[in-house]
Amino acid sequence: MMILVTGGCGYIGSHTVVELLDDNRDVVIVDNFSNSSPNVLDSIKEITDKDFRFYKIDITNENDLEVVFKENKINSVIHFAALKAVGESVEKPLEYYYNNLNSTLVLLKLMKKYNVKNFVFSSSATVYGSPKTLPINEDFPLSTTNPYGASKLIIENILKDICKADSSFNVAILRYFNPVGAHKSGLIGENPNGIPNNLMPYITKVSIGELPFLNVYGNDYDTNDGTGVRDYIHVLDLANGHLKALDKIHTSPGLVIYNLGTGNGYSVLDLVNTYSKVNNVDIPYKIVERRAGDIAKCFADPTKANKELNWSCKYNLEDMCKDSYTFQLNSISNALSVD
Ligand code: NAD
Ligand code: UD1
Numbered sequence: 001m002m003i004l005v006t007g008g009c010g011y012i013g014s015h016t017v018v019e020l021l022d023d024n025r026d027v028v029i030v031d032n033f034s035n036s037s038p039n040v041l042d043s044i045k046e047i048t049d050k051d052f053r054f055y056k057i058d059i060t061n062e063n064d065l066e067v068v069f070k071e072n073k074i075n076s077v078i079h080f081a082a083l084k085a086v087g088e089s090v091e092k093p094l095e096y097y098y099n100n101l102n103s104t105l106v107l108l109k110l111m112k113k114y115n116v117k118n119f120v121f122s123s124s125a126t127v128y129g130s131p132k133t134l135p136i137n138e139d140f141p142l143s144t145t146n147p148y149g150a151s152k153l154i155i156e157n158i159l160k161d162i163c164k165a166d167s168s169f170n171v172a173i174l175r176y177f178n179p180v181g182a183h184k185s186g187l188i189g190e191n192p193n194g195i196p197n198n199l200m201p202y203i204t205k206v207s208i209g210e211l212p213f214l215n216v217y218g219n220d221y222d223t224n225d226g227t228g229v230r231d232y233i234h235v236l237d238l239a240n241g242h243l244k245a246l247d248k249i250h251t252s253p254g255l256v257i258y259n260l261g262t263g264n265g266y267s268v269l270d271l272v273n274t275y276s277k278v279n280n281v282d283i284p285y286k287i288v289e290r291r292a293g294d295i296a297k298c299f300a301d302p303t304k305a306n307k308e309l310n311w312s313c314k315y316n317l318e319d320m321c322k323d324s325y326t327f328q329l330n331s332i333s334n335a336l337s338v339d
Contacts, residue, residue: 002026003246004074004116006059006107007081009036011190012122012179014044015239016078018188021050023243028053028072030065031081035193043187060102062110069114076118076249078242079107082151086126086293087197089148100151108162117168118249120242121159123152123175125231125261125298134265135301138175138257145293156257163255170249177231177261177300179238181320182327189327190235199271200232200320204328207281214283216268218290223297227268231261231299234315234323244309261300262313275321 003020007013008029014036020027021044029041029052041054053072057064059081068074082100083089089096104121111119128136129143144150159171180200182189195211196202205211219226241260248256266274272283306312315323 001075002028002072004068004072004077005029006077006079006103007031007036007122008054009033009038009040010080011036012176012235012238013078013080014040014188015183015235016080016242017044017052018047018183019236019239019243021048021052024050026052028055028068028074030055030057030059030068032056032058034058035083040188043185047183047185047187058103060099060106062106065106065110069110069116074114074116076120076246077107077111077116078120078246079104080122082122084148085197086146086148089151090146093147096147096151100148101154104155104158108158118170118246119159120172120174120245120249121155123156123173124149125175125177125259125300127153127156127175128298130295131298134297135263135299136259137301138259138304160255167254168252169254170252171255172245172249173255173257174241174245175257175259176238177233177259177298179235180232181234181236181315181323183236184323184326186323186326186330189324189331191327191331199230199268200324203272203275203283204324206283206285207275207279207325208328208332212284214272214285215288216272216285217288217294219287220290221296223267225267225269228294229265229267229297229299231263231265232271232317232320233260233262233313234320237262237313237315241305241309241311244305244311248309256308258305258309259300259302260305261302263300263302264317265297265299266317270317271321274317275325278318278321279325281325
């Protein structure tokens with residue numbers, strides 16, 4: 001039973017592939033390295049000591065992707081491949097809609113042709129827009145404010161329509177909150193090119209002196225300390241949620257939707273202080289204007305995933321901060337040893 005993982009060299013995909021291989025599942029990865037590196041394949045091999053198949057292809061190309069379906073007896077698909085930077089999506093909407101929608105349509109078309117019926121989709125808490133109350137459960141109203149979020153919501157609706165038309169098609173839509181942290185080995189993690197947009201990668205760059213200080217976007221929100229509150233989830237817990245979701249859809253439930261978050265909200269300064277404490281490093285910061293489009297607070301009600309998937313988070317904020325730092329230090333020493 002082969003699992004096709006699109007975007008399996010990316011941040012969340014690579015951690016999920018490790019979980020799958022550790023659980024002795026057969027995996028074929030496809031990725032075009034538009035936001036990842038071939039080195040990740042060696043790291044996955046080193047961590048798991050397991051074999052897997054890999055194709056370097058752009059999955060918007062139907063002919064290339066069809067080869068993968070022809071050469072492998074695929075039973076299920078986990079679809080991570082997408083462009084994911086919110087700000088960039090506002091500047092380059094066409095690229096975002098083209099890549100995120102076409103890749104999914106081509107994939108779904110080939111799944112139909114090759115009679116593959118199980119699909120796990122990476123959605124995002126961004127589809128909840130600006131929630132009126134907290135915590136957020138799966139029945140909250142959906143809305144988006146940028147092309148990235150819109151591409152996720154459009155795909156969710158496409159999947160709902162397909163499930164209505166074909167009662168044998170099984171889909172798990174997973175709405176991630178804020179994934180952070182890295183594999184305990186320090187070999188895989190999140191390493192964005194250029195100046196990071198998201199909080200944890202920015203903090204890690206400050207912690208190693210690559211950036212001088214953190215800009216804290218506003219301290220006048222209605223939160224415990226005035227800074228924005230989010231539901232940070234360790235990428236290992238998130239990855240494990242995909243295995244549980246895969247097992248769930250093999251029971252033929254049709255379409256299921258789950259929040260993957262811890263249910264805890266932490267502020268920007270909670271993260272800064274915890275990171276400083278557990279890693280014994282300084283994180284200088286400046287309070288600046290709010291970032292356009294940010295909301296004050298966002299955290300999940302993960303009860304449905306806890307109950308129906310028998311899934312819960314094992315790692316806390318300290319683990320997330322420690323593992324992010326370990327990965328960052330390891331990346332520097334690898335870069336130095338290559339030089
Ligand atoms: P990532 O950029 O690290 O990984 C995505 C991978 O997909 C990359 O390796 C990239 O090279 C590949 N890819 C993109 N387009 C492709 C294409 N057309 N053909 C083949 N490969 C392609 O992102 P991530 O953080 O691992 O996110 C994975 C998924 O989760 C994405 O769908 C993202 O939108 C979603 N998500 C991420 C977050 C987050 O904060 N990281 C939050 C919510 C949802
Ligand atoms: C961002 C995306 C969201 C995506 C999520 C996944 C935006 C507007 N939203 O959400 O669609 O699903 O990532 O992880 O990009 N902050 C700072 N300084 C920084 C960076 C961030 O103070 O340099 C603050 C933000 O104001 C926010 C918190 O840190 O309060 C988290 O920000 P970030 O990591 O960018 O995630 P989100 O905005 O929640």
